[in-house]
Amino acid sequence: MRCFTVLGPSQTGKSTVVEKLGSLEGTPRKSSSPYGLNLTEFTFGNEAWCALDAPGPNEALAHAQHALLASDACILCVSSAPEEAVLAAPYLRIIEASGTPCILFVNRMDEPRGRLRDVIAALQDYANHTLLLRQIPIREGDRIIGSCDLISERAWRYREGQTSALIAIPESVAEREHEARSELLEHLSEFDDWLLEELIEDREPPSDALYAISSRVLSENRIIPVLIGAASHGNGMMRLMKALRHEAPPVGVLRQRLARAGNVDENKLTAVSFHAYHRQNIGKTVLVRAFGEGLRQGALLGGSSLGAVQDPGNGRSGSAIVPAPGDVFATVKSDHLPVPSLLTSGATVAPPEWTEPPTPMLERILVPGSERDENKLSETLAKLSETDRGLVVLQEEGTGAQLVRAQGPVHLRDLCRTLSEVFHIEVTDRMPSPIYRETIAKPSEVHYRHRKQTGGAGQFADVKLSIRPNERGRGFTFNETVKGGVVPRNYIPAVEAGAREAMEKGPLGFQVIDVGVTLFDGQHHAVDSSEHAFRTASRMGVRQALSEGSAVLMQPVFRSEIHIPSIYSGSLVQIVSALKGQVLGFDRDETAKGWDIFRALIPGGALDDLARALRSATQGIGYFSKTFDHFEELYGKEADAIVRAHGEAGVAH
Template identity: 90%
Template sequence: MRCFTVLGPSQTGKSTVVEKLGSLEGAPRKSNSPYGLNLTEFTFGNEPWCALDAPGGNEALVHAQHALLASDACILCVSPAPEEAVLAAPYLRVIEASGTPCILFVNRMDEPRGRLRDVIAALQDYAGHTLLLRQIPIREGDRIVGSCDLISERAWRYREGQTSALIAIPESAAEREHEARTELLEHLSEFDDWLLEELIEDREPPSDALYAISSRILKENKIIPVLIGAASHGNGMMRLMKALRHEAPPVEALRERLARAANIDAGKLAAASFHAYHRQNVGKTVLVRALGEGLKQGASLGSATLGAVQDPANGRSNAPFVPAAGDVFATVKSDHLPVPSLLSSDAAVAPPEWTEASTPMLERILVPGSERDENKLSETLAKLSETDRGLKVRQEEGTGAQLVCTQGPVHLRDLCRTLSDVFHIAVTDRPPSPIYRETISKPSEVHYRHRKQTGGAGQFADVKLSIHPNERGQGFTFGETVKGGVVPRNYIPAVEAGAREAMEKGPLGFEVIDVGVTLTDGQHHTVDSSEYAFRTAAKMGVRQALAEGSAVLMQPVFRSEIHIPSVYSGSLVQIVSALKGQVLGFDRDETAKGWDIFRALVPGGALDELARALRSATQGIGYFSKTFDHFEELYGKEADAIVRAHGAQRAEH
């Protein structure tokens, strides 16, 4: 079986392309994943084929990335509008990072949206590979009625619901065809010395030789050929499928490519797992591409026994199925298989770095509808994070609540639906509590005596403490200058412990940072003094001193790296400034053509708004990663509002 992925921005007709390709020579068989990755099996040219229809939208980009792990080649569907070329930038970035041979298909050419040459030029801004036009449109007025193949120099007229009709190249298209073919041959000659010599000698190369060169350089992933059509009308589908059949590399090339990326022996690479999902009453289902022979139920794969093996598109879970090399199969009761991964009989190897999802930007607390679901929610989220690499799960600081980090609001909605439909856990979501701290702005001194007599041995401790603000980032420090044994040495650690305990919550209600405490004097009682008494005295004394030390609210500031196409860089200065952040600058992204990495310091409370503003300003393309940098003072009405809100939250709990 040969396998390819169809991917691209939303509304570019990917599913229609798959449907039409699958229907060229019979009825396709289709299966769906809850995550939107659809699998279609069909026959073309007496060969079995599998098309992976990756969901559009940047929040689901990770599923397209993983599908490429199992694909001999891919089809990138794009819009015929030049101004929408930027929407394809994330997909070009992923395709080129993966090394997957790609055919770019300009779909919906029946819609007059702009000149094809402008579309290619706009897309080239984001492609490291040369985009090589293989067809040009034939126009009648504003309508595109057919296409010319630049290698065979044959023209085809589209017919609704029928295969295209062979026609002579119209005079109106002859000059453009000659110009485009010359450009095509010049690009091809860069990869073939024979062709270069033919062109220098002004000899016309035969079409068969040109097709062979095109096939070779696509398999070597040196160019991205461009074809055109309108899938909704069936236009260009046969040409696209023939290009895949004759020019896409076989499964052996995929195995070699994956082995090189993972630095393992290709002969030991048996399969690649690329997608997984959970089904009610079934459990975890893993989709796998066989890269060699011998895989069947009970075989060793990934250091354990392979569970039930199924044809994913036949709709019957109990049908016997023994996959051949290149086949895609589903397996249940194989929870030991990580996804995605490269699999040998005795090991599961981590996939290449390009399969990593972008950093999730939306953070939410999931609140279960009932107490009995609290433990179940934690276990279920752990399972889901194993099958969804775009999802990160951790606990909220302070509360221990389940904090999920998703790619965006659509991803969050899908997660909540899966929890409800598959695992019967109803949840609501809320923003996480911002992580604030407090400190003091001036030193103070306190004398605190702890005395308690309740019959029998009492409690006595007397401490004099000096409290002062530390430099930013220095944290808590403790020292002592007592002399003459007024506080016995064995009680001084208890004083420090009490002071640290007082730092857990200051007068504003937050953890206290960057404060130094010095024990300067004190008294003890030979009978009633104890470690507990001195710890209590220190804690109460430090609390009193903090209240007198002019408490200041501290907000977290994060260093953010924002990844965006260069055309959007100018808008980020205004966005960051509006969020009271600090612009640090930007550089060209050396790993992706047409992209910038924009660096800024952003207050933690503004990160949610940054994600929303970034999605809006970049049509959902931009994303950012963040690392904590420092805490800084926050004053005025904003600080007062935060303290009041925090007090209200404590009252509710």
């Protein structure tokens, strides 16, 4: 079986392309994943084919990345409007990072939305590979009625519901065809010395030789050929499928590429797992592409026995199903297989770095509808994070509530639907509370005596403490300068412990940071003093001093790296300023053409607003990662509102 992925932005007709390709020579079989990945099996040219239709939203980019792990080649579906080229930037980025041979298909050419050369020029801004036009459109007024193949120099007229008709090259496109063909040959000659000689000698190379060179350079991932059509009318589908059949490399090339990336012996690389999902009453289903022989139920794969092997098209399973090299199959009761991963018979190997999805930007607390579901929710989210690498599961600091980081609102909605429909866990979501701290603005001293008599031995401890602000980032410090044994040495650790306990919650209700405490005097009693008494005296004394030390609210500030296509960089200065952030600058992204990395300091309470603004400003393409940088003071009405809300939340709990 030969396998390819069709991917690209939403509304570019990917699913229609797959449907039309699968129907060229028969009836395709289709199966779907809850995550939006569709698998279509069909026959073309007496060969078995599998098309992976990757979901279009940028929030599902991880599933498109993982599908490339199992693909000999891919089709990148793009719009025929030049201004929409930027929407393809994330897909060009992951395709080039993966090393997957790609054919770019400009779809919906029946809708005149701009010149093809402008579309290619706009897309080239985001591709390191040369985008090499293989066809030009034939126009009749404002309509595109056919295409001209630049290698065979044949023209075809589109016919609704039928294969295209061969026609003579119209005079109106002859000059453009000659110009585009010359450009095609010039680019191909960069990868073939024989062709370069032919062009230098002004000899016309035969079409068969040009097709062979095109096939080789695509297999070697040297260029990205560009074809055109309109899938909804069936236009260009036969040409696209023939290009895949004759020019896409066989499965052995994929096996070699993955073995190199994973530092695995090619002969031992048996399969690759690339997608997984959970089904009600069935459990985890893993999609696998076989590279080796003998992968039947019970065979050793990934260090353990392979569970039931299923035909993904009809869902039937059995010990008689033995996938051949190149086949895609599903397996259940194979929970030991991580996804995605490279698989040998005895081990699982981590996938290449390029499969790492974008950092999730949306953080929410999931609240179960009943107490009964609390433990179940934690276990279920752990399972789901194993099959969805775009999802990160954590616990909220302080409350221990289930915190999830999702790619965006659509991803979060799909997660909640899966919890409800598959696992019968109803949840609501809320914003997590930003992690605030407090400190003091001025030093103070306190004298605190703890005395308690309850019969028998009493409790006595007397401490004199100075409390002062520390420089930012230094945290809590403790020192002692007592003389003459007024506080015995064995009680001083208890004084420090009491001071640390007082830092757990300050007068504003938050953890106290960047404060220094010094024990400089005190008294003890030979009978009634104890570690417990000095610990209590220290804790109560420090609390009193903190309340007198002009408490200041501290907000977290994060260093953010925002990844965006360069055309959006200018808008980020205004966005960051509106969020009371600080612009640090930006650089070109050396790993992706046409992208910038924009750096800024963003208050923790504004990160959710940053995610919304970024999605809006970049049409859902931009994303950011964050690392904690420091705490800074927050004053005024905003600080008062936060303290008040925190106090009300504490009362409610």
